Amino acid sequence: MTESAQRQREPQILPAGAQAPDFALSATPNQTLRLSELRGRPVILVFYPADWSPVCGDQVALYNEILSEFREYGAEILGISVDGVWCHAAFSHDRNLHFPLLADFEPKGAVARAYGAYRAEDGTSERALFVIDADGIIRWSYCSPIAVNPGADGILSALESLPRKSAPAKTESIRAEAAEARP
Amino acid sequence: MTDSQLTPPASASDHAEGPEDAPVTLVEYGDYECPYCGMAQPVVKRAQRELGSQLRFVFRNFPLAEAHPHARTAAEAAEAAGAQGKFWEMHDTLFEHQDALAVEHLIGYAKSLGLDVEQFSRDLEAGTYGKRVRDDFRSGVRSGVNGTPTFFFNGERYDGSWANQESFIRALHDAAQHSHQGMHLAGDA
Numbered sequence: 001m002t003e004s005a006q007r008q009r010e011p012q013i014l015p016a017g018a019q020a021p022d023f024a025l026s027a028t029p030n031q032t033l034r035l036s037e038l039r040g041r042p043v044i045l046v047f048y049p050a051d052w053s054p055v056c057g058d059q060v061a062l063y064n065e066i067l068s069e070f071r072e073y074g075a076e077i078l079g080i081s082v083d084g085v086w087c088h089a090a091f092s093h094d095r096n097l098h099f100p101l102l103a104d105f106e107p108k109g110a111v112a113r114a115y116g117a118y119r120a121e122d123g124t125s126e127r128a129l130f131v132i133d134a135d136g137i138i139r140w141s142y143c144s145p146i147a148v149n150p151g152a153d154g155i156l157s158a159l160e161s162l163p164r165k166s167a168p169a170k171t172e173s174i175r176a177e178a179a180e181a182r183p
Numbered sequence: 184m185t186d187s188q189l190t191p192p193a194s195a196s197d198h199a200e201g202p203e204d205a206p207v208t209l210v211e212y213g214d215y216e217c218p219y220c221g222m223a224q225p226v227v228k229r230a231q232r233e234l235g236s237q238l239r240f241v242f243r244n245f246p247l248a249e250a251h252p253h254a255r256t257a258a259e260a261a262e263a264a265g266a267q268g269k270f271w272e273m274h275d276t277l278f279e280h281q282d283a284l285a286v287e288h289l290i291g292y293a294k295s296l297g298l299d300v301e302q303f304s305r306d307l308e309a310g311t312y313g314k315r316v317r318d319d320f321r322s323g324v325r326s327g328v329n330g331t332p333t334f335f336f337n338g339e340r341y342d343g344s345w346a347n348q349e350s351f352i353r354a355l356h357d358a359a360q361h362s363h364q365g366m367h368l369a370g371d372a
Contacts, residue, residue, distance in 0.1 A: 058330040061247055061249065061330075062328075062329060062330065064249045064250075065247055069324065095250065096249050097249075150329065152324050153187060153327045156325065
């Protein structure tokens with residue numbers, strides 16, 4: 001196997017410890033979201049190949065159900081695929097999603113490429129997960145086989161192991177209050 | 184993830200069919216409104232018939248309520264029936280009527296199962312078993328459930344197919360055999 005063929009088979013996504021590349025992508029037809037605007041709290045980036053495909057549907061449905069658990073860590077979750085804003089809008093409406101889907105549409109897949117999560121042979125992103133801390137550093141990343149829904153346990157373990165200081169002040173103060181309230 | 188382990192393990196607080204010391208414990212995380220869980224139901228039944236006392240089956244709730252508007256109430260209905268000693272009767276009924284899971288239907292099923300309907304309705308209205316359902320769901324998330332149904336064989340997530348009944352049942356037989364061998368080894372030591 002040539003070196004390039006091997007590279008194709010084993011995607012090199014950005015590892016823990018790397019700075020998360022900043023980006024600005026459309027979240028709705030008239031709203032743009034910039035990653036660095038979320039500095040100060042953990043961010044979960046979910047790259048997935050396409051809206052509407054069965055496995056992605058399960059994956060986003062699962063994350064949609066457990067938003068409250070992610071938010072216990074003060075974390076924001078963002079889905080990213082190369083689909084356009086109108087496609088995302090329809091998919092999001094159909095699945096009743098309560099977190100943003102970002103359109104990595106033009107130039108196509110540029111953000112996925114920056115994270116090492118682009119599948120040039122398919123023209124889509126990988127099924128890759130990143131947990132980014134409050135300072136914009138990747139603390140955990142995982143690339144799942146394209147047909148396997150990676151679930152949420154890895155994300156939750158990563159959030160759990162983030163240093164306390166990166167939890168946002170609001171969550172910290174709620175926790176402190178709860179601790180004080182205990183007899 | 185690849186090393187997903189059931190947390191917490193099956194215990195007396197679960198709804199279980201089959202002997203506690205059976206060599207295989209099959210745990211399903213399921214959703215009464217999920218069509219795939221409905222399709223998996225006869226597969227589980229067949230496994231129970233074929234493995235007999237070799238198998239303990241445990242069901243835990245994993246309602247994908249954003250996708251399935253009746254799933255959570257249906258799960259609470261099974262729990263409410265369970266409180267009156269008829270969990271499995273309600274469980275089977277719900278899977279047989281996946282397209283009729285509105286509250287009035289649930290109450291109808293409670294009636295035909297001979298439950299105390301007033302108590303049952305009060306439990307649904309008050310969300311008496313909401314926490315139990317939520318706890319099941321959280322344990323599933325922690326255990327690596329990635330959709331419904333997700334199965335665990337002796338605590339390990341089964342990533343093979345259940346739609347292929349033969350291979351599913353063969354895998355259960357294999358798990359039973361491994362478990363027996365494990366016991367012999369432990370006995371020899």
